[in-house]
Every structure is written in C-alpha cells, then in structure tokens.
C-alpha cells in the first residue's frame with residue numbers, strides 16, 4: 612500500500628516508516644521538521660535500502676496536501692504530526708489546538724477531496740484521564756486528560772468518531788499509546804528531543820552519556836511497590852508494528868476501531884533506572900525530587916483487544932528498550948546530525 616505518513620521524520624513516525632518498508636509498503640512523508648531532522652531519511656535508507664519520498668511542509672497546508680494526493684495513489688494515511696510536550700501545552704494551548712486539531716481537520720478534509728478513507732490516528736493513553744482501576748481497557752469511558760495536549764488528542768478522537776458516523780465508509784483506527792520508548796536495534800534511529808528532555812527514558816539516556824548531571828525522580832511517596840510512579844513502557848518498534856497490524860487488518864473495514872498499544876504491565880521509575888544501569892554498565896545517578904504536577908501514580912494497558920483482533924502484542928521487554936536506547940545514544944550523543952553535515 613502507498614501510505615501517507617504525517618510526521619514521518621519524527622520519533623514514532625520514522626520507526627513506523629522502517630517497519631512499513633520492511634513489510635512491503637511504500638511510505639510518503641510530510642513533515643514540517645519542527646521537532647525532527649531531515650537527516651533521519653538517510654538513516655531510514657541505510658536500514659531499509661529505500662529512501663521515502665519526503666515533502667517538507669505542514670499538514671495545515673491544504674494546497675500541499677492536494678498536491679501530494681494528486682501525485683501519489685495514497686491508500687491510507689497514518690497521522691503522527693502533532694505537538695506533544697505535555698508541560699508546554701499548558702503554556703501554549705492555542706498552538707497545541709491549532710497544530711493538533713486544526714491540522715487533523717485540514718488533513719481529513721484533503722483525504723475526503725481525494726477519496727482516501729483509511730485513517731490511522733496516533734492517540735494516547737492520556738485520553739483515559741484518571742480511572743478508578745487499572746489496567747485501562749478500551750471499554751472504559753474516556754476521562755479528563757490533564758493537559759491541553761491530552762485534550763487535543765481526545766477532541767480529535769471525538770471529531771473522527773463523529774466523521775465516521777456521518778460518513779460510514781471511513782475506516783478509522785484510534786491507537787492509544789502508553790509510554791513509547793527505545794530505539795531501532797541498529798542504533799541508527801531513536802528519540803532526539805530538543806532541549807531538556809521532558810520524558811523519562813531520553814533523560815536517563817542523556818545522564819548516562821554525560822550530557823546531564825543526574826536524573827530527578829519526581830516523587831518517591833506514591834502508593835506503588837517502591838514509591839515511584841508505574842507506567843506501561845513499550846518499545847517503539849512494537850508500537851510501529853502495531854500500526855502495520857492495524858493497516859493490514861482494518862484498511863477497507865469501515866468503522867471506528869480503538870486499540871490500546873501497551874505491554875499490559877507496568878514498571879516503576881526505579882525499575883527503568885535499574886534496567887538502564889545494567890544496559891550501560893554503570894549506575895545512572897539520580898536524586899528524588901517533589902512530585903510533578905499532573906502525574907498519576909500507576910496505570911498500564913489492557914492489551915487484549917489488540918491481541919485478539921489485530922494479532923498484535925509486544926515482543927520486546929524493558930531490557931531491550933534500555934539496551935536499544937543506549938546503543939542509539941552512545942552512537943549519536945548529540946542526536947541526529949544537521950542536514951548540512953555528511954553523516
């Protein structure tokens with residue numbers, strides 16, 4: 612299939628391009644490079660032998676989208692392009708709603724003009740908000756996300772469900788990721804946050820490689836086995852494979868299909884620190900710090916729906932996530948090179 616990947620040079624998008632190519636599909640990328648570098652395209656080519664067609668541009672650019680749909684016979688769209696920093700979204704809500712919600716609407720309108728009705732949306736476990744019990748299952752009502760970023764994901768889910776009700780020929784998959792981490796096992800691709808990382812795994816990796824002095828662990832008095840928060844960490848290659856499973860199974864099956872992409876069990880912050888220390892062969896320095904606003908103590912996915920209906924489940928464990936992150940970080944201590952350099 613020819614698949615338009617919005618945000619295809621980003622962290623999850625680039626890994627999905629690799630898995631798509633390896634499964635025999637042809638990705639076409641649009642990305643405005645606001646949080647990624649075009650040099651990832653060379654890495655995709657090194658891994659797969661195929662360099663995807665790349666359109667630098669924004670999903671809010673309807674003229675560019677029409678051009679792409681006219682030039683390629685696109686069968687399906689996987690929509691990753693979005694702003695994703697939870698804390699930043701609190702101070703810049705309008706940017707988040709404009710990029711994420713308006714961007715999604717411009718994209719589905721262009722799809723409609725082009726007659727493309729297969730859509731996979733990059734959603735998040737944040738749409739569950741805080742539930743009284745864990746694991747979180749798709750049958751649970753969505754909750755109140757803790758940030759404009761989370762609200763934007765929930766609102767887009769709602770827009771897409773309403774669209775599918777009004778125009779039943781659409782096939783829409785909403786994939787709710789838990790905590791994607793890790794890197795491609797080749798060491799050629801991984802997460803490359805700009806500035807100080809907001810998320811746990813890239814922060815730990817930068818401490819291990821010497822770019823940061825120590826990790827602050829936000830809270831050690833949660834009601835969890837070791838007092839630190841528990842999350843469902845999932846390897847980014849498993850997340851990418853979840854999109855291939857959804858694409859193969861659901862494309863041309865009209866309806867709205869919602870799946871958790873998670874492992875089905877949780878690890879604490881200290882579990883991650885310990886596993887990473889093992890992977891890099893030295894202790895990761897940390898200090899306990901106050902709780903971070905908006906963090907929930909503990910949750911993980913019920914992954915059974917995706918297992919039963921998509922025949923997809925995670926294959927990689929926490930040690931793989933840490934070993935692959937370390938391989939990437941060591942080989943690329945400053946992340947991806949700028950396009951002008953020759954690596």
Ligand code: UD1
Nearest residue numbers: 697735737761790791809810811814827828829840842906
């Ligand atoms: C957040 C988002 C989620 C998104 C994910 C990306 C919400 C509520 N959560 O999840 O949608 O998919 O990022 O992976 O919108 N921690 C530290 N020190 C640090 C950084 C993190 O102790 O320097 C702890 C946090 O308190 C948390 C855990 O590590 O307990 C994981 O944090 P993080 O990687 O930021 O992910 P989430 O907040 O779970």
